[in-house]
Amino acid sequence: MSIKKRITMRDIASAAGVSQPTVSLVLNGSQSIKLAEATKKKVLDAAQKLGYEHKRASHSKGRPKKIALVINGLNHYDPFIEAVNAAREAAWQQDRVLVTFDYSNDKLLAAQIQNEIEQGEYDGLIYASSMTRALSPNISIDAPTVLLNCYCKDHADLPSILPADKLGAYKVTEHLLAQGYHRIGMICGEKWMDASTDRLNGYRQALINNDIIPDEALVKEGNWSLKEAHQQTLALLDLPNPPEAIFIGSDYMAIGCYQAIAERGLSIPGDIALVSFDNQQVASEFTPGLTSVELPYSDMGRQSVETLIELVNKQPLMSPTIKVEGDVIVRESSVRQ
Structure with missing residues (x-):
């Protein structure tokens, strides 16, 4: 779904x-x-x-109902904080207090958190990961549970809220093709990560569906690193037949890409077009502005609460896996002049 x-x-x-x-x-x-x-x-x-609707919920007095959100490691600079903030807001709109726990790989702390949740009369549990991945929750309670940005292979029935990364990559590659670019390179993250493989597969599928055979010489691994992205951009530009456009796996890596293109005296998008993924604030502050796929953490956080409330109310779910789409935010970096 x-x-x-x-x-x-x-x-x-x-x-x-x-x-x-x-x-x-x-x-x-x-x-x-x-x-x-x-x-x-x-x-x-x-x-x-x-068309934004800001809903103000009415709140009951007395002891509040609570939802637990458990995550293994998160800092204030992680974009995933948007999911946590949106979940908190959505819970309050449902007249519930979201209580966030971070156990940071500490098994003893995880055990104490589980004991607190079991004793604290929580409506349910949202188990979250800042990195999209398969995992087995270290905390389990006898209450409705939703997985946020993660999934459990051993319990496929557990509802999972995930980003539609493959679809996002497909759509932004299609955008480049619609602009008339056909030789498209990609700088991806670490290939063992779900986000990297999903974005790479979406890129490849878009090319195949447009009768273009993916050229593996145009795919470079940037490891989510600014420095690696800089070096791999230079490697793509040095090819005998360089790409007309580059899809970069994250806005952060795009910084290195912009630097490499400037070093070669090339212009964006005049000489080479760029698109990216995440749509962090920096994407709109590049010169020219960077076309980027939105990473829908806010919507995912909100959806995790809404799904949990459905479970609490014993409402049937359409599907245990919910993938949330992010829009392609088109800016000057990819629009053919």
Whole structure:
């Protein structure tokens, strides 16, 4: 099952040219920080134009219902924090408090967290991973459970919320083909990771479906590294028949790609077009702006709560696996001049 993304605060931030925290302050009517009226208007106008609906839930008094979200390692700079924030917001809209636990590979701490959840009258558990992967949850409780950004091969019946990375890669490669680019290179992440293999497979499938045989000489492994992406971009440019466009596996790696192209005195997209994946804020701040597939963490976090509530209410699920699509955000880097 695949679901279409909704308008998020990050979409509004990009449209209004402000940060996501600023959007949150405006939409939630915060009085703690004084914002310029012009900034507020930009945010509200962008929200209205995009059709964003900010729901305010009514909340019961007394002891709150709780949902546990358990994750193995997360820092404040990880883009996956967006999923956690969206889950918290969605839980509160459902009149529930999301309590987040991070056990960071500590088995004793994991055991203590499990004991806390079992004793704490939680409605259910969201078990999350900041990296899309197969795993066996180290914490298990006798309550509804949803997996966020991960899946369990031994328990395929456990609902899993995953990014539709293959589809996103397919769509952004199709975008390049529609622009008239046919010799398309790719710089992927580490090939053992689900995100890398899914994005690589989506790229290849788009080429095959357009009667183009993938050329493995055009595929380089960038290991999610800025430095590696820089070197691999130079390697692609040095080929006897270099690519017309490059699909980079992440916005972070794209920094190295931009640097390499500038070093060679080439222009984007005049000499070579670029697209990427993740649609982090940096994508809109490149010159020229970088076309990128949105990594739908906010929608995934929200969907994990909604799925858990369905389980709590004993509602049947259409499918145990829900893949969330991210839009292709087209900017100047890939539009043929």
